[in-house]
Amino acid sequence: MMSRCKPIVSLFFCACLSSFVVWSDPVKEAVSKPGRIQTDLKRDKRSRPQDIIPFLNLKPGDRVVDIFGSGGYYSELLASMVGEQGEVLLHNNRGFRAWGINILNDRFTARDIGNITQHDREIADLDLGTDNLDAAIMVMAYHDMYVIPSRYNGEKYVPIGPPADIKHLMTQIYSGLKAGARFVVIDHAAGTDMDMADALELHRIHESFAKSDIESYGFKYITSSSALRNPDDDHSMIVFDSDIKGKTDRFALVFEKPAF
Numbered sequence: 001m002m003s004r005c006k007p008i009v010s011l012f013f014c015a016c017l018s019s020f021v022v023w024s025d026p027v028k029e030a031v032s033k034p035g036r037i038q039t040d041l042k043r044d045k046r047s048r049p050q051d052i053i054p055f056l057n058l059k060p061g062d063r064v065v066d067i068f069g070s071g072g073y074y075s076e077l078l079a080s081m082v083g084e085q086g087e088v089l090l091h092n093n094r095g096f097r098a099w100g101i102n103i104l105n106d107r108f109t110a111r112d113i114g115n116i117t118q119h120d121r122e123i124a125d126l127d128l129g130t131d132n133l134d135a136a137i138m139v140m141a142y143h144d145m146y147v148i149p150s151r152y153n154g155e156k157y158v159p160i161g162p163p164a165d166i167k168h169l170m171t172q173i174y175s176g177l178k179a180g181a182r183f184v185v186i187d188h189a190a191g192t193d194m195d196m197a198d199a200l201e202l203h204r205i206h207e208s209f210a211k212s213d214i215e216s217y218g219f220k221y222i223t224s225s226s227a228l229r230n231p232d233d234d235h236s237m238i239v240f241d242s243d244i245k246g247k248t249d250r251f252a253l254v255f256e257k258p259a260f
Helices: 002-031 038-047 049-056 073-082 094-099 101-108 166-176 196-201 207-215
Strands: 063-067 087-092 116-120 133-139 150-152 157-159 177-188 220-225 250-256
Touching: 002 049, 002 073, 038 049, 038 073, 049 073, 049 177, 049 220, 049 250, 063 073, 063 166, 073 087, 073 116, 073 133, 087 094, 094 101, 133 166, 166 177, 177 207, 207 220, 207 250
Parallel strands: 063 087, 063 133, 087 116, 133 177
Antiparallel strands: 150 157, 177 250, 220 250
């Protein structure tokens, strides 16, 4: 009896292993692809894309949007994942495009990345369509939707307008995704004992708030990842401070548009 079972167990193990290899290799290949720009290679260690991208459940031919993707770090990796038959929308508004313009120039000057579309749109109309995206990702931008725009007047920063319309933004993302599509949100974590206003001044936000807020727009929470956590970050510094820039404690939340 034992000898009969062994081949079955072995076949089952091989099938599982084969499944794992098919799942893991595209991410590894995307990260190790020759010709990636130097700024991306330097960022790999802190962004750990090999631990984040699998949550999107991407396959060749998929369409995915990188919301406020700025310089397009994730967009290029996702383009490798979805292949020539797929498409990545590298979304930016004026502010995020300006922030990443030097990297965008490095990325697209004399380099042919045919399956990335630079999708410059303001929040008023993201032009994502309806039920036609297989995944979405938003990296270190969610908190900005709650930051009140301000300008330095020579003495202090003064408000110059209201925060973004987060409800309108999330409604468009939700509508654009297909049922069952994944939505990954990564952001700088705030200290649990810090109030919202103080956190936003540091360009941080509470993980618990982000989770419940995004769920309120219809998304189903799936899981979170600790891959980007940093226990050495005490959450007291603004994320642009040279002592913590690129090393902040970050949460990664995974959501899904329910398949009703």
